[in-house]
Amino acid sequence: SAVIGILGGGQLARMMALAGYPLGFEFVFFDPEPTACAGQVGELMTAEYHNELALEEFCQKVDVVTLDFENVPVETLRFVQKKKPVFPSPEVLEIAQDRLMEKQFCHSVGVPTTQFEPINSLSELKFAAKKFDYDAILKTRRMGYDGKGQYRISAPTDINQIPDELFAQDLILEKRIAFNREVSVIVARNGLGDITTWPLCENKHKEGILTTTIVPAKHSELDELTVACAKKMAETLKYVGVMVVEFFQTGDEVFVNEMAPRVHNSGHWSIEGADTSQFENHLRAGLNLPLGSTEMDGMAAMLNWIGAFPDHILSINTPKLYWHVYGKEPRPGRKIGHSTLLAPTAQELHDKIVNLVKELGVQL
Numbered sequence: 353s354a355v356i357g358i359l360g361g362g363q364l365a366r367m368m369a370l371a372g373y374p375l376g377f378e379f380v381f382f383d384p385e386p387t388a389c390a391g392q393v394g395e396l397m398t399a400e401y402h403n404e405l406a407l408e409e410f411c412q413k414v415d416v417v418t419l420d421f422e423n424v425p426v427e428t429l430r431f432v433q434k435k436k437p438v439f440p441s442p443e444v445l446e447i448a449q450d451r452l453m454e455k456q457f458c459h460s461v462g463v464p465t466t467q468f469e470p471i472n473s474l475s476e477l478k479f480a481a482k483k484f485d486y487d488a489i490l491k492t493r494r495m496g497y498d499g500k501g502q503y504r505i506s507a508p509t510d511i512n513q514i515p516d517e518l519f520a521q522d523l524i525l526e527k528r529i530a531f532n533r534e535v536s537v538i539v540a541r542n543g544l545g546d547i548t549t550w551p552l553c554e555n556k557h558k559e560g561i562l563t564t565t566i567v568p569a570k571h572s573e574l575d576e577l578t579v580a581c582a583k584k585m586a587e588t589l590k591y592v593g594v595m596v597v598e599f600f601q602t603g604d605e606v607f608v609n610e611m612a613p614r615v616h617n618s619g620h621w622s623i624e625g626a627d628t629s630q631f632e633n634h635l636r637a638g639l640n641l642p643l644g645s646t647e648m649d650g651m652a653a654m655l656n657w658i659g660a661f662p663d664h665i666l667s668i669n670t671p672k673l674y675w676h677v678y679g680k681e682p683r684p685g686r687k688i689g690h691s692t693l694l695a696p697t698a699q700e701l702h703d704k705i706v707n708l709v710k711e712l713g714v715q716l
């Protein structure tokens with residue numbers, strides 16, 4: 353048995369613990385926020401990430417450390433690594449925290465990304481926006497999530513709307529991709545080099561936030577290449593744990609959007625939908641245990657609940673419908689739970705989603 357320390361105490365940490373308890377693992381979470389929702393299912397230490405005394409105490413309590421939040425400072429991970437094994441490594445985290453380093457890494461291994469330019473001033477932005485035919489997205493290089501810190505540029509005048517303060521941060525301009533669809537590959541790799549992926553996930557976003565995932569994605573000619581790109585990235589990084597790569601697929605090309613050095617929202621369906629969930633395999637990978645099967649029967653849909661739940665959720669109880677309530681205070685734009693639906697075929701899954709949405713009286 354092992355005690356697993358998790359930096360970050362959000363819903364991902366919570367679901368890791370819920371997957372790890374049946375295997376006999378114990379969990380300690382570390383989060384600056386005293387109301388972090390993982391605290392409802394295990395011991396929560398509340399301190400800032402740079403508090404070395406608190407980190408020291410945390411390390412004494414645990415056998416191995418992982419994270420549920422990719423913006424844990426790299427220095428924190430380096431500090432922890434001196435005391436206890438950490439997965440993923442600080443070197444990987446450093447790349448994944450910075451959209452520029454991430455894209456440069458992709459290029460170094462021959463994996464295509466959206467076209468991009470680093471931006472540090474208004475004049476650089478003007479120049480690059482023109483180069484991308486005024487069809488681009490300005491993003492902060494670091495700390496963005498759920499589409500936060502992003503500005504769409506679709507005309508020269510849009511540049512005037514960018515707040516001056518934004519240029520205090522390192523930025524990146526990406527050419528906008530007119531994609532057919534967005535997919536993600538969930539990869540698990542352990543320290544022995546065993547590697548596996550789950551069936552390809554198709555993702556829909558609204559205002560930059562993931563709303564639904566359908567698995568397996570309808571088959572396309574590009575899928576094999578897409579999965580190969582994600583595996584190549586994990587193998588080159590000697591990645592340990594679960595990582596997720598988000599892709600744009602167009603008619604005949606595939607581009608990496610970004611990677612997440614952790615379990616991911618688009619993999620939540622695997623809790624009920626696959627032989628082994630992303631959460632269990634993340635723990636297995638970090639402890640150098642054999643990885644579990646990632647196969648699934650039929651299809652799965654994951655619906656995110658953002659901002660608020662519909663009324664009477666738990667009284668809606670149809671077969672193969674699963675509710676996950678994270679125990680977070682509802683706030684606009686905040687992910688507070690998800691539902692998973694399973695069905696044997698695409699048609700039955702579609703019907704199930706339509707029926708559920710109708711019964712709940714919501715719009716997806």
Ligand code: ATP
Pocket residue numbers: 466489496497498499500526527528529530531534557560561598609610
């Ligand atoms: P998260 O980490 O929560 O997935 P994020 O804040 O890192 O989100 P991105 O994944 O970069 O944001 O972008 C959010 C969404 O915005 C994408 O899933 C996609 O729908 C759209 N988007 C981002 N960049 C581009 C692009 N270059 N071309 C077209 N669409 C884009």
Ligand code: MG
Pocket residue numbers: 496497498610
């Ligand atoms: Mg991101």
Ligand code: MG
Pocket residue numbers: 598609610
């Ligand atoms: Mg994303």
